[in-house]
Amino acid sequence: METTRRTFLKAGLLSGALLAVGGGWYRVTHPAPARGFVLDGEARAALDAIVPAILAGALPDAPDDRARAIAATTGRVHATILGLPLAAQQDVQDLFGLLALAPARRLMTGIPHGWADARDVEVAAFLQDWRVHRLALLRTAYAALHDLVLGGWYSDPAHWDAIGYPGPLKELA
Amino acid sequence: MSAESVIPDPIRAGLARGWKVIDGARATADRDLSADVVIVGSGAGGGVTAEILALSGLAVIVVEEGALKSSHDFKMREADAYPTLYQESAARKTRDKGINILQGRTVGGSTTVNWTSSFRTPPTTLAFWQRHFGLATYNEAALAPWFALMEARLHVADWPGAPNENNDLLRRGAAQLGIPTGLIRRNVNGCWNLGYCGMGCPTNAKQSMLVTTIPSALDHGATLVTRARAEKLVLKGDQVDGLDCTLLDAAGLRPTGHRLRVRARHYVLAGGAINTPALLLRSNAPDPAGQLGKRTFLHPTLVSAALFPQRVDGYAGAPQTVYSDHFMHTQAIDGPLGFKLEAPPLHPVLLATTMQGFGREHAEMMRRFPYLQGMLALLRDGFNPESRGGIVGLHGDGAAVLDYPLNDPIWDGARRALLAMAEIQFAAGASGVQVAHERAPRYASWNEAKAGIAALPFEPHLTRVVSAHVMGGCAMAGAGHPGVTYPDGRYRGLANVSVHDGSLFPTSIGANPQLSIYGITARLASDLAQALTGRPAARPQAQA
Numbered sequence: 001m002e003t004t005r006r007t008f009l010k011a012g013l014l015s016g017a018l019l020a021v022g023g024g025w026y027r028v029t030h031p032a033p034a035r036g037f038v039l040d041g042e043a044r045a046a047l048d049a050i051v052p053a054i055l056a057g058a059l060p061d062a063p064d065d066r067a068r069a070i071a072a073t074t075g076r077v078h079a080t081i082l083g084l085p086l087a088a089q090q091d092v093q094d095l096f097g098l099l100a101l102a103p104a105r106r107l108m109t110g111i112p113h114g115w116a117d118a119r120d121v122e123v124a125a126f127l128q129d130w131r132v133h134r135l136a137l138l139r140t141a142y143a144a145l146h147d148l149v150l151g152g153w154y155s156d157p158a159h160w161d162a163i164g165y166p167g168p169l170k171e172l173a
Numbered sequence: 174m175s176a177e178s179v180i181p182d183p184i185r186a187g188l189a190r191g192w193k194v195i196d197g198a199r200a201t202a203d204r205d206l207s208a209d210v211v212i213v214g215s216g217a218g219g220g221v222t223a224e225i226l227a228l229s230g231l232a233v234i235v236v237e238e239g240a241l242k243s244s245h246d247f248k249m250r251e252a253d254a255y256p257t258l259y260q261e262s263a264a265r266k267t268r269d270k271g272i273n274i275l276q277g278r279t280v281g282g283s284t285t286v287n288w289t290s291s292f293r294t295p296p297t298t299l300a301f302w303q304r305h306f307g308l309a310t311y312n313e314a315a316l317a318p319w320f321a322l323m324e325a326r327l328h329v330a331d332w333p334g335a336p337n338e339n340n341d342l343l344r345r346g347a348a349q350l351g352i353p354t355g356l357i358r359r360n361v362n363g364c365w366n367l368g369y370c371g372m373g374c375p376t377n378a379k380q381s382m383l384v385t386t387i388p389s390a391l392d393h394g395a396t397l398v399t400r401a402r403a404e405k406l407v408l409k410g411d412q413v414d415g416l417d418c419t420l421l422d423a424a425g426l427r428p429t430g431h432r433l434r435v436r437a438r439h440y441v442l443a444g445g446a447i448n449t450p451a452l453l454l455r456s457n458a459p460d461p462a463g464q465l466g467k468r469t470f471l472h473p474t475l476v477s478a479a480l481f482p483q484r485v486d487g488y489a490g491a492p493q494t495v496y497s498d499h500f501m502h503t504q505a506i507d508g509p510l511g512f513k514l515e516a517p518p519l520h521p522v523l524l525a526t527t528m529q530g531f532g533r534e535h536a537e538m539m540r541r542f543p544y545l546q547g548m549l550a551l552l553r554d555g556f557n558p559e560s561r562g563g564i565v566g567l568h569g570d571g572a573a574v575l576d577y578p579l580n581d582p583i584w585d586g587a588r589r590a591l592l593a594m595a596e597i598q599f600a601a602g603a604s605g606v607q608v609a610h611e612r613a614p615r616y617a618s619w620n621e622a623k624a625g626i627a628a629l630p631f632e633p634h635l636t637r638v639v640s641a642h643v644m645g646g647c648a649m650a651g652a653g654h655p656g657v658t659y660p661d662g663r664y665r666g667l668a669n670v671s672v673h674d675g676s677l678f679p680t681s682i683g684a685n686p687q688l689s690i691y692g693i694t695a696r697l698a699s700d701l702a703q704a705l706t707g708r709p710a711a712r713p714q715a716q717a
Contacts, residue, residue, distance in 0.1 A: 036426070057536030076252075083256035084264065086426060087572060124532055131529075131611055132635065139634040140270040147264065147526040154521035154539070155252035163542040165488065165521055168249030169367060172180075172375045 037081045037089040039074075042100035045115035047074050053123035054149040058162070076152035092148075095141050108138075180376055183384050184243035192391040194241060197400035197420035197433065204420075204433045206396065208232040209705065211416055211437040213403040213452065215239075216282020217690035218674035219443030220382025221323070221713075222698040223390035228711035229702035233395040234435055235387070236418055238402045238444075239279035240425065243383070247373030251522040254372035258286050265447075267563065268576040271633035272471060275641040276445060278425070279373075280399060281383030283445070284687060287641070288370050288492040288518065289359040289379055291329040292684035293320045293692065295498075297506055301556060306679045307651025308660050316692055323691035326713050327380040328362040337368070337490030340516045342481070342546045344495045346601030347514070354497040357515075360687070361491075368489045368518055389713065400425060401433050403444065404571070406456035411668050413440050439669045439705060442647075443694070446470075446676035450565040450646035450657075451573030459666030462655035466565035468648055469575055470681035471640035472551040473583055475590040476517070476527055476609035478538075479598035485546045487519030493685075500550075500593055501683060507557050510586030512550040513684060514594065519547050527637060529611045538607065538615075548598060550590030555645065555680030557582050562681075565646050579638065584631035587638070591629075595622040609637035642686050647676040662697040673697055 039047065051073050052059055052066070059066050081092050098104045105111050109126035111118045130142035153159055160167050167173065188194060195204070209231040212219045219235060227233045242257060255263035260276040267274070277283035294316065302308040323329070336344060336356070344354045364378040377384050391397060400421045407415040418433040442449045450466035458465065493515055501511035517523070524547070525539060538545070554560045563577030595606045599619040606622050607615045612629055616622035629636075647664070650656025657665060658677055664670040673694040675686050682689050695713075702710035 054531040055536070056531075057533035058539065080256075080262070083262050083424070083426075085261050085572065087568060087570060088261065088264070127531060136269060136634060143270065143634060146529075146531055150525040150531070150535070151251075151522045154525040155250070157250075160521065163521065163539045165542055168369055168375075172367075173248050173250065 036086065037078070037093055039078050039081075039096065042115060043096035044074065046096060046099040047077060049115045049118045049123050050127070050145055051077070051149055053120050053127055054146065055153055056120065056124070058153060058159070072156070073149065073152050076156060077148045080148055080152055092144065095144065180244055182243050182245045183377060183388055184241065185245060187388050187391055190392075193394070193396040194391070195396065195398045196241070197398055197418070198240075198423040198429065200420050200429065200431050200433075203431050205436075206234055206398070206433065207436045208234040208396065209437060210234075210439045210441060211236060211435045212441045212443055213416070214282060214443035214445060214448070214674065215280045215382060215387055215397070216277060216443065216445060216674065217284050217382060217687050218694040219441070220281065220284065220386035221691055221694045222441050222443060222673045222701075223395055224386035224713050225695065225698040225710055226702050227390040227393035227395045228713060229706055229708070231702065231705060233390060234437065235390070235395060235397045236401045236403055236416070236433075236435065237280050237397065237399050238421070238425070239277070239282075239399065240423070241280045241397070241399045242285075242373060244373070244375050244377045247375040249367070249369040249372050249375055251372065251520055254286070255522070258373055268574050269633055271579050272473060272577055272638045272640050274471065274575075274643060275639070276447070276643060280387060280397065281381045283641075284381035285373055285383045286371050287381075287685075287687060289361055290493045290496075290515070290685040291324070291358045291360050291688045294689040295683050298680065298683050301506055302679055306649065306656065307654040308649060308679070309651060310660055316696070319696045320688060320692040322712065323688065323695050326715050327360040327385060327691065328715060329358050329360045329688065332356065332359050332491055332494050334366055334491060336494040337487075338483070338485045339487040339490075339519065339546050340493065340495040342479075342485065342601040343497065343514060343516050343548060343597065346597035346599075347497050347499070349600035350597060352497055352499045352597065354495050357494050357496050359491065359494075364491065366490050368492055370492055371518060371520070371523075386713065389716075398433060403452050404455065406440065406452065406458065406670070408456060408458070408667070411459075411666065413667055413670055416440060439671065439701070441701070442670065442672045443674040445674055446643040446646050447565055447573045447575055449672060449674055449676045451567060453647070453664075454565070454567055455571050458664070460657065461666050462657065464648060464655055464657050466646050468555065468562045468679065469565055469577070469646040469676075470555045470562040470644045470678070471577060472642040472681050473554060473579070473587070474552070474639045474641070475550045475587050475594070476637055476639065477548045477591060477594035477598060478524070478528060478607045478609070479546045479548070479601075479603035480541055480605040480607070480615070481544050481546055481603055484543045486543050487545060487547055492518035500589070501553060509589070510557055510560060510582055511553045511683070512586060512590045512593075513553070514597070515549045515551065517547045517549050519545060527639065528607065528609055529613070529637065546598065546603070548594045550594055551642070552583060552586045552590065553681055553683040554583070562645055579633050584636070587631055587636055588626060588629070591626045592623065595619065595626060611635045642675075642681070644675045644678040644681050644686055647672045648679040649677045650679060661700055662694075671697065671701060
C-alpha cells in the first residue's frame, strides 16, 4: 500500500512534463528508427520486469522454464509492436523511453533501483496504480502494457492447453 | 489429401485466369492508370459498387490499402489475423484511447473478418432519417427490393443449425426474464460451423466481398490495386481530376517511395467511415454544410463475461446467432440510448485483452476459458440529441483519428447495458459475472451485481468500450438539411464524387451494418451506372 500511495501522490502535474521529457530524451538517443520500434537496454529490462507481473499465475514455476517463457513473451511483444502503424510504434517508444529514464521510473513507478532489481510486488503495485490513475495518460499506458503482454502470451499456441482451448481445426490450420 | 487441395481457393484460381491485380508493394516504378470509375476501398460499399459498375460495362479500378489474402492464408490464428487483416493490428483506437475499434484492412474490408450477422436497416431507423434528415426515399418499401437483391446475391438466410451454447445462453437467460430474442440471419454458403469468421473464413463459406463481388468485378475486367493508400484527391474547380495514392510495403506500414496516380470520370469513396472522411479532409474538399467527418458513430459496445458450471466453448460454432432488440424499444428512440444484445465469439487474445486485470486474478479467469460466456450490448448512438458521436480529424502525418468523447448519455446507457447483461447471465445459470470494467470484481449473484454496477464509476479507460461498427461522417441529407452528401450518395460540392460506404449514415444503424451498406450502396451504384452509361444497370446474381 505504501508504494501505491507514494507514487499516486507524486505523480501529479509533473507527470505530463516528464512523459514529454522522457519521450523526447528517448527520441534524441534513438533517432527516427528506420527499423521501427527499438527495444534495448533499460527499456528491454523494463519489459522483462513487467511481463512476469502481468503473467503471474500463468508463467511456469521452474526458474529455467520461467526465464525462457519471459524472454519468449518479450520477443512476441516486440514483434507485435513492430506490426503497429509507425505513429503507434512511436507512442510505445515514448512510453518505454519514460520507463528507461531513472528519475522518471522512480517518480512514476516507485521502482527504487534498476528494472533488473525490481521485485514482482513492486511492479504489480505500479501497474495497479496506473490502471486506475487519475491521469488518463497513465491509464492508457497501463492498457497498452496489458494488451501487449496478455496478447503476446495467449496468441502463442504453447499456452492454449493450460486454458483448455483446443485451437483451430488441425486439418485446416 | 491435404485440406488445401479439397478447398478451392477462388482468389488463386482467378489470378491464374488472368485477373488484373496489381500488388502495390511490388511495384518498381510510379504508375499511372485510368478508368471510367475509380473506387477507393474494397469492403461492403466498394465491393458492391465494383461489381454493379463492372457488370454494367464500365471500366473500374479498385484501390485497396490492405493486401489480397485468401482462404489459403486464413489459418484461424489471432497472431496472424489481427496484424494482416485489421486496421492498426486490431488496435485502432479513438483519440483518447477510450474505445478500441475493430475494422478490416484487407481486400473485402471488414466483410472479410466480420461475424456474418445480417440485418436489414431497422424501419425505426429509416423513419428517423426521413423525419430528421429529409431522406424521403429511404423508406422500408423503397429499400426492400435492394435488400432482397443483396440477400440473394450473398446467400443471406436463416441459420439452419442450433445456436452454440455461447449464444443459446443469451436466449435462455432472456427467456427466463420474459425478454424476447430472435435468431440472426447469416451470409454464408456451405458453412462448416467452425467459429473463426473473425480471422478470415478458411473455407470460403462466408459470402464476404472477397469471394463474391470482387471476384465478379475482376472477371468482368476490373483492375484491383492492393497496398495502395488513397492519399489525396486532386481538385480542379468542382471536379476531381485524379487520385494520388501512396504504395505501401508488403507489411502495409511504410511507403515504398513509389506512387500511383489514377484518373477517372467518376470517383467513388468507400474506405469506411473513418478513412473516407479523412481522405476528403486531406484533399481539402469543399464542405458547404461544415459537417465533414462529424457525427461519426460507433455503436459503443459494452462487454460482460459470465462463468457457467457447464462448458460453453465460446470459440466453437457460428459466432453470432441470437440477438435481442428488447432494450431498443423500452424507451423512445431519441430518449436514453437503446441497445442491442448479442454474443461475441471468444478466442484467447480477444478475451484476454478485453477483460480487465492482470496477474493471478486474470490467469484464474483464463483457466476457466471453456466455461466462460460472453455478451455484448451495442448502444444505438446518434438519435438522442446529446449523442452526437465523434469527429474524424487528421494527425500531423495525415493519418485519420476519431475523436469520440464518451459523454453522459453513453455512460447512462453503459450502466443500464451492464445491468441488463448481468441479470440475463445470472438468469441463464451463471455462477459468476464479470463485467468489463477495471473497478468491477466478479459478482456472485444478481443482487450483488445490481448493487455493484449501480455504484461503479463510469469513466474512460475504467469502463471497457469497444466497437466493430463505424458509421457516419459523410452524412446524407435531403434538400434543406445540412449534410455532406445528397440522398443519391453524390458529394456536395464535387460533381464527380460519390460516397458509397457506412459513412453515409446520418445516425448509427442500430444493428450490425453490413446489410444496410450492401442494400443501400446497391441502389446508389445502380443509379450511378445508369447515369454514366445511359442504360439501366446490370443486376448482380449469386453464383451457384
